[in-house]
Amino acid sequence: MKRFAQLFTALDQTTKTLAKTAALTAYFEDAPEADRLWTITLLSGRRPKRTVNATRLSEWAAEVAGLPMWLFKASYDVVGDLAETIHLVLPDAEAAPDRSLSDWIADIRALAAQPEPERKAWVLRSWTELDGAERFVFNKLITGGFRVGVSQKLMTRSLAKATGIEEAELAHRLMGKWTPETTSYAALITAPDPEADLSRPYPFCLAYGVEGDPTDLGPAEDWIAEWKWDGIRGQLILRGGQHHLWSRGEELMTDRFPEFARAADFLPDGTVLDGEILAWDAETRRPMGFSALQTRIGRKTVSKKVLADAPVILRAYDLLEEDGVDLRPLPFAERRARLVGRIADLPADAPVALSPVVDFADWDTLGPIRETAREAQAEGLMLKRKGSPYHVGRKKGDWWKWKLDPLTIDAVMVYAQAGHGRRANLYTDFTFAVWKEDELVPFTKAYSGLTDAEFRRITHWVRRNTLARFGPVRQVPPEHVFEIGFEGIQKSTRHKSGVALRFPRMLRWRDDKPVAEANTHADLLQMLEQYG
Structure with missing residues (x-):
């Protein structure tokens, strides 16, 4: 110890x-x-x-x-x-x-x-x-709360230095559902059995966000564009006569999405697909939105009603394994061509469908297409270099996500709570409200987006202006307006406001705006009607 x-x-x-x-x-x-x-x-x-x-x-x-x-x-x-x-x-x-x-x-x-x-x-x-x-x-x-500031990638890199095993190979060995009770250090690291865990996924290839204009990426003809779907990233694996479904967070989700058991009826053994799990409307052939998919998340058992109300599909955009052969070193354009050949002609009732490419002539024509992403139930575009292999984790230069600008609303801070770890002495978690007639109605929480200097400044103000305490939470006077950014909005019966935001965060502290000019509950409902 x-x-x-x-x-x-x-x-x-x-x-x-x-x-x-x-x-x-x-x-x-x-x-x-x-x-x-x-x-x-x-x-x-x-x-x-x-x-x-x-x-x-x-x-x-x-x-x-x-x-x-x-x-x-x-x-x-x-x-x-x-x-x-x-x-x-x-x-x-x-x-x-x-x-x-x-x-x-x-x-x-x-x-x-x-x-x-x-x-x-x-x-x-x-x-x-x-x-x-x-x-x-x-x-x-x-307490079950062990954390330390080390990414798995850094840990894998260090393990590679200590063992002399390639980092990419180690990253793959560390995927899957192993535990210290089911394996040993030798079996996992130094002498793994390739047949020991046929459910093992590949490390996911991740993208960086586009900063500024995509014209900096070089000639448009070197790139393939796809919709960035608003669902759950997953790998569907068919090996050894069984199927397995993994999330990007290395969570085995097979039992939560029983629809994919039928994948073996349409795809051969030795197939691994990378794609997006979406709630799917079979009649319109369109995604149903993330709010529908949320009814499936976190459930260990899925009722017939939930299956009927929110059926799912995997929109596949990469083929990682074909006939048991690892395709990750191949250029993306070749993997994509093989994927099209494998699944483009599957019947409409298959649980897997091809994620289409977005055709564009040049960067100037792609910008306006990106602006229509919400109409396609997408968050923006993915840009993938045609010659790129399937990397382990993030590698700058080959995969980019070009997301839409966030939706925004100006709201009033009404509650504050201290953070954790190095920010335990700062108030960093806030509850925000909007006007409903003459009343402020809380509608979301946010805890990221400000600088350390701004957190220190608001902490000083909270300590001097606390109205009431509820354990670690402090009620404060409604005197400060913040611009809140978020990716989506949906109905919610759990919140007094009737809405819930997707990925809310503070974009800026609106010192320039009086509280009376913050947005209203009616503004939220209008956004719900437009984007929900």
Whole structure:
């Protein structure tokens, strides 16, 4: 645990990529294999589930620290992070022998089956055996909130340096539904069995946003344009007589979308498609909008009514594997041609359809086409270089997303809440409202878009002008207007306003605009009618 805590500290205390890479590489070279496997697990987002709820941990920590609960809660409100609050209030630990990271995690996972008295006794004993960064890491693990500022790409790069295995190959080995319980470090990294997990997807190729004018990308004839659909990115895999559906976030979604079981009736084994999952209106042959798709997201079981109200389809735009052969090194134009040959003539009732290209003569004609994206239920355009391979992650130069400018509305801030991590002492999460006659009606929350200087400025104002407190939330006077940007708007029965926004964020602080001139609820309903 000491070795892992030292790694965590080294990663947490620097923003320099080279320093993080060096720390991770050294760790992967020297740590025991079981600890390496769990480190890979944690840094790839596969965190253990919380085994003790936050209320109990707070009560136990306050008891050990000799603090009344009101004071512990007040400390938590200031710090903004439970694991860090516990770490700060506990007394110094006693000396204890070092145990491995994998041993600690095994004990943490076993807690779920223990009655509460045994769980409490074990947690309190553990707090006495761990100090400094080790205790902080332990708290993060037991609360299920372990995070550190390292991307999976950086972790994979460091692992490649430590093992001598190509980074792209490692990225593929780390995909899929493996866990430390189902594999070992050797089986996953150094000597993988290609038949061990036929469901394994490929690392997704990602795009950068176009900055400015696409004419800077070079001759238009070198590019293929497609609609940027407003759905869920997914890979549909047919191998070994089975089908599997993966999201871009490496979530296995096969059971949530049973429509794709029929893909094997239309496509041969050894096929992997990259595309967009869309709620689909079979009569109009058009997407139904993201609000319809949301009724399918997060459901472990799907009722007949939901299946009927929001059927889905995969609009495929890339062929990654054909007859069991990895096609990713081929130029995109060739992969696209093979995709057309494979699925262009599928019947209308197939769960897969070709995502069409957008024909254009030059960059000047493509701009006006992009402006019609919302009519096609799209967010804008994708631009892909004809000669590009299917990269792992983002690689600047070959794939670009040229999204529409966001929808905007001016709203009044009415509530504020502190952030987390390095922003735990700043108010960064805000609730916004619009006018409905003489009343301000809350309609959305946003927590990104301002500079650190602006967050510090608004934090100072919130602290001096709080009207009421509701736990960590503060009600403030309606005195500040912000321009809120968002990608879409839809009806919502869960919100008093009757609407919900897609990807809301603060575009700017409207110091120049009086509160009386903020937008109205009627403006929201008009946008809902136009874009919902």
